[in-house]
C-alpha cells in the first residue's frame with residue numbers, strides 16, 4: 001500500500017475515532033499540515049525546475065468548482081464562525097445563494113456560461129477569505145504559466161488542463177484519499193462536496209460537525225460539475 005496514503009489514513013483515523021466535538025476539523029487541519037510538510041521537504045531537497053506562477057491577486061482557478069471532503073467543510077465552516085463578522089457572514093450567505101441559483105443542477109456547459117460571474121464564494125477582491133484553511137484541492141491547483149490560466153479562463157474552458165507539478169498533485173490527492181478512507185472506516189458520511197452547497201448545509205444545520213461525527217448524514221450528495229481531484233478511495 002502507498003506509504004503516504006497509509007500514514008494519512010492512520011493519522012486521520014486516530015483523530016476521528018476519538019469522536020470528540022472538533023475531531024473532524026482537527027483531522028482536516030492535520031491532513032493539510034501533513035501534505036504541506038511532505039511537499040515542503042520534497043521541494044527543499046529537490047527544488048523546482050520552473051517557478052510556480054501563482055501569487056496574490058491571481059485567482060483564475062478560484063472560478064472553478066471546489067470539491068472538498070466533509071472534514072474540510074467543517075474546518076472552513078469553523079474558521080468562518082470564528083473569524084467573520086456578522087456583516088461579513090451575511091454577505092457570504094448572499095454569495096452562496098447567488099452561486100447556487102446560477103450553478104446548482106446545471107451541466108458543465110451551462111456552468112461555463114456563468115463562470116466569470118460566479119467565483120468561489122470565498123473570493124473577495126481576488127483574494128481568498130479563508131486562505132489559512134483553504135481545502136486540499138485549492139492547494140493542489142497551481143500553474144507555471146499564468147497566461148495559460150488566463151486564456152482558459154477567458155475562453156471559459158469547462159475543465160482546463162493546466163500544467164503543474166506531479167508531486168504536488170500526488171501528495172494532495174493521496175492525503176485527501178487517506179482522509180476519506182478514514183472517514184469511511186469510522187462510519188461517518190463520506191463524499192466529495194461542492195464548496196457553496198456544503199457551506200449552505202453547514203450553516204443551515206444547528207450542529208453539523210457533532211451530528212456528522214456521530215454518524216448522522218448531514219450532506220446531500222449531488223452531481224459535481226467540476227472535480228479537479230476525484231476521490232476514488234481504494
Ligand code: SF4
Pocket residue numbers: 061062063066120121122123124127128129130131134135138
Ligand atoms: S477557497 Fe480560497 S483558494 Fe479555494 S477557490 Fe475559494 S477563494 Fe480560491
